[in-house]
Amino acid sequence: MPTPLRPSAAALAVALLLAAAAGLDARRQPAGPPPPPAALPAPVDRGAPLPGALSPRNANYTIEARLDAQTRTIEGRAEVAWRNISAAPTSELQWHLYWNAWRNSASTWLRGRALGGSARALLERPEADWAAIDITAIRLLGDGPPVDLLPSLRFLAPDDGNEHDRTLASVSLPSAVAPGETINIVIQWRARVPRTFARTGTIGRYFFLAQWFPKVAVLHDGGWRAHQFHSGTEFFSNFGAYDVSLRVPAGWVVGATGREQSREDNDDGTTTHRYVQHDVHDFAWTTSPDYLERTARFEHPTLPAVEMRLLLQPEHARQADRHFDATRAALRYYGEWFGPYPYGHITIVDPAWQSGAGGMEYPTLFTSGTRWLAPRGVTQPEGVTIHEAGHQFWYGIVANDEFEHAWLDEGLNTFSTARVIGEVYQPNHHAERFFGGFIPWVYRDIALSRAVDGNRVAGYRASATIDAQSTPSWQYYPGAGGALSYNKTALWLHTLERLLGWDTLQRILSTFFERFQFRHPTPDDFFRVANEVSGQDLTWFFDQVHRSSSTFDYGIADLTTGPAGIRGWVDGAAGREFRDGSSTEGRYETRVIVRRYGDAIFPVDVVVRFDDGEIVQERWDGRDRWQAYTFVRDARAVSAEVDPDRVLLLDLNVTNNSRTLAPRQREAATKWAAIWLVWLQDLLMTYGMFI
Numbered sequence: 272m273p274t275p276l277r278p279s280a281a282a283l284a285v286a287l288l289l290a291a292a293a294g295l296d297a298r299r300q301p302a303g304p305p306p307p308p309a310a311l312p313a314p315v316d317r318g319a320p321l322p323g324a325l326s327p328r329n330a331n332y333t334i335e336a337r338l339d340a341q342t343r344t345i346e347g348r349a350e351v352a353w354r355n356i357s358a359a360p361t362s363e364l365q366w367h368l369y370w371n372a373w374r375n376s377a378s379t380w381l382r383g384r385a386l387g388g389s390a391r392a393l394l395e396r397p398e399a400d401w402a403a404i405d406i407t408a409i410r411l412l413g414d415g416p417p418v419d420l421l422p423s424l425r426f427l428a429p430d431d432g433n434e435h436d437r438t439l440a441s442v443s444l445p446s447a448v449a450p451g452e453t454i455n456i457v458i459q460w461r462a463r464v465p466r467t468f469a470r471t472g473t474i475g476r477y478f479f480l481a482q483w484f485p486k487v488a489v490l491h492d493g494g495w496r497a498h499q500f501h502s503g504t505e506f507f508s509n510f511g512a513y514d515v516s517l518r519v520p521a522g523w524v525v526g527a528t529g530r531e532q533s534r535e536d537n538d539d540g541t542t543t544h545r546y547v548q549h550d551v552h553d554f555a556w557t558t559s560p561d562y563l564e565r566t567a568r569f570e571h572p573t574l575p576a577v578e579m580r581l582l583l584q585p586e587h588a589r590q591a592d593r594h595f596d597a598t599r600a601a602l603r604y605y606g607e608w609f610g611p612y613p614y615g616h617i618t619i620v621d622p623a624w625q626s627g628a629g630g631m632e633y634p635t636l637f638t639s640g641t642r643w644l645a646p647r648g649v650t651q652p653e654g655v656t657i658h659e660a661g662h663q664f665w666y667g668i669v670a671n672d673e674f675e676h677a678w679l680d681e682g683l684n685t686f687s688t689a690r691v692i693g694e695v696y697q698p699n700h701h702a703e704r705f706f707g708g709f710i711p712w713v714y715r716d717i718a719l720s721r722a723v724d725g726n727r728v729a730g731y732r733a734s735a736t737i738d739a740q741s742t743p744s745w746q747y748y749p750g751a752g753g754a755l756s757y758n759k760t761a762l763w764l765h766t767l768e769r770l771l772g773w774d775t776l777q778r779i780l781s782t783f784f785e786r787f788q789f790r791h792p793t794p795d796d797f798f799r800v801a802n803e804v805s806g807q808d809l810t811w812f813f814d815q816v817h818r819s820s821s822t823f824d825y826g827i828a829d830l831t832t833g834p835a836g837i838r839g840w841v842d843g844a845a846g847r848e849f850r851d852g853s854s855t856e857g858r859y860e861t862r863v864i865v866r867r868y869g870d871a872i873f874p875v876d877v878v879v880r881f882d883d884g885e886i887v888q889e890r891w892d893g894r895d896r897w898q899a900y901t902f903v904r905d906a907r908a909v910s911a912e913v914d915p916d917r918v919l920l921l922d923l924n925v926t927n928n929s930r931t932l933a934p935r936q937r938e939a940a941t942k943w944a945a946i947w948l949v950w951l952q953d954l955l956m957t958y959g960m961f962i
């Protein structure tokens with residue numbers, strides 16, 4: 272169909288002309304008040320939630336799928352109603368076919384893995400363990416007979432031109448779809464379920480099926496925001512309503528996005544489970560005959576109740592309450608701090624051992640992860656459960672583009688997870704695992720802290736300069752995504768918390784949540800909210816932590832203290848004379864030199880302690896490469912410290928942050944002896960396992 276001039280654009284043009292004419296008129300009569308701008312229509316926000324809905328619901332799916340567990344195949348059929356919520360017409364539809372990432376050895380996903388050095392075992396898998404997804408029919412429905420779009424299907428490789436990659440496809444439409452217009456498509460496909468790659472697939476009788484159907488890519492005002500599937504990136508999709516009927520062997524347990532509406536047995540020994548969920552941007556499911564099913568409820572005086580369903584591996588039966596408690600903690604604190612969880616139900620999936628399906632988030636359903644031996648006082652499974660439940664908020668509800676800006680959900684979520692653990696699970700301890708992870712050993716003398724361990728300073732330190740965080744996530748150096756998306760963001764958010772106070776940061780996060788729930792915010796949306804809510808221009812901070820790869824490191828370079836008198840030759844009343852430094856009795860001169868070893872700049876406090884108990888605190892803007900402080904006092908200095916409250920969690924070397932002139936030898940000896948003994952004990956224990 273031809274592209275009409277949109278009514279809103281036409282009205283806008285007329286209004287602008289009228290307004291311009293009015294402006295000219297006003298200039299001729301400067302004494303009068305300016306005319307009211309009533310002629311301007313409000314801009315159309317096609318991405319806004321529909322009336323009565325939480326989200327825009329611009330990609331709605333009715334799916335029928337049948338899993339043949341024996342042959343590991345899925346036959347699927349979907350009716351997709353897709354609305355163009357961008358500002359421009361489009362003559363094509365782009366589709367994600369994620370499972371083709373594991374169709375051949377030359378896919379972009381596997382090339383990425385190979386670049387990161389972790390592809391060898393995957394490439395040597397037997398043929399039966401690989402995946403495929405093929406569109407077998409695709410038709411446009413309309414007033415006349417359906418239009419076959421399959422002949423126009425072609426694969427796209429916008430990121431690297433890889434002709435072997437089939438993870439992104441396009442079909443041409445016979446006429447353009449105007450902004451605001453909806454089209455209906457029927458698509459059929461056949462897929463082979465892989466032995467798990469990237470959390471999706473099967474082992475034994477366990478199936479976890481994510482990114483498993485042809486999914487319409489996101490069309491934004493700038494065009495299609497779609498990439499091939501890369502090994503280091505996650506997902507981005509449209510909000511919609513899902514009505515999905517899943518046919519699986521009778522007696523198998525099914526867990527899925529949404530709530531089960533009906534369950535019908537078929538004559539061929541299968542059962543069809545129908546799940547429905549509105550206002551989500553993805554649909555994942557799992558099935559196995561081996562799950563234990565448990566239910567519990569989340570209740571809170573100011574938040575909506577949530578029914579919790581847990582699908583648990585039989586060997587983890589005793590850990591059910593730990594999964595529920597951790598999910599409750601996430602629903603409670605994320606709900607109180609950011610905003611309520613609106614869906615009323617949530618499913619926790621405990622993946623099968625060696626399934627390769629670790630913690631991962633999907634709407635109203637997530638995979639957790641635990642071990643057979645999970646000692647108390649170590650936050651496993653709690654850590655991963657809180658994190659993945661937390662993704663219902665950051666990414667599930669506030670649905671940023673993870674392809675491009677993974678930090679926006681992963682970083683906010685890593686910070687939030689650590690904060691919940693800090694509230695609920697104290698103390699928690701460091702643990703090491705031996706023998707393939709089976710045997711845990713808990714270091715009860717090493718308590719983990721939210722600041723350092725929860726926000727993962729060690730991981731960040733190793734990769735701090737690899738890429739600027741603003742680099743599109745799919746282009747990060749192989750393996751750097753964890754440090755830059757998760758750790759670095761959590762550290763700079765925690766630094767902001769210490770700089771602005773939790774009340775302000777909490778208001779930034781809750782405002783961001785409220786304003787962008789069921790939408791697709793960008794990093795700039797977050798920065799604007801942070802500036803607005805804090806009442807400060809924090810651009811200097813975001814420029815450094817987000818838009819650059821420079822690092823922070825402040826340190827005490829020198830600390831001296833001694834008699835304040837001059838030692839050496841001076842011009843005195845009786846001519847040149849030599850002074851021995853003792854003439855100002857009882858006065859001492861202390862000199863402190865603070866240096867900025869890193870490229871990045873942050874205001875820091877400098878604290879000097881004196882032997883009469885006095886403490887002097889100076890504020891340094893931290894801009895110059897070094898700063899000297901001189902104090903003349905009745906006491907000698909004992910120590911000097913930069914950033915004593917450790918506001919700057921991004922400081923990569925804290926061992927140079929302080930100097931002392933009175934070493935705490937006793938404490939140091941005790942500390943090192945303890946560390947050495949722990950090490951020896953560990954060694955003997957490991958040895959003991961072999962005899």
Ligand SMILES: [Zn+2]
Nearest residue numbers: 658662681684
């Ligand atoms: Zn995550």
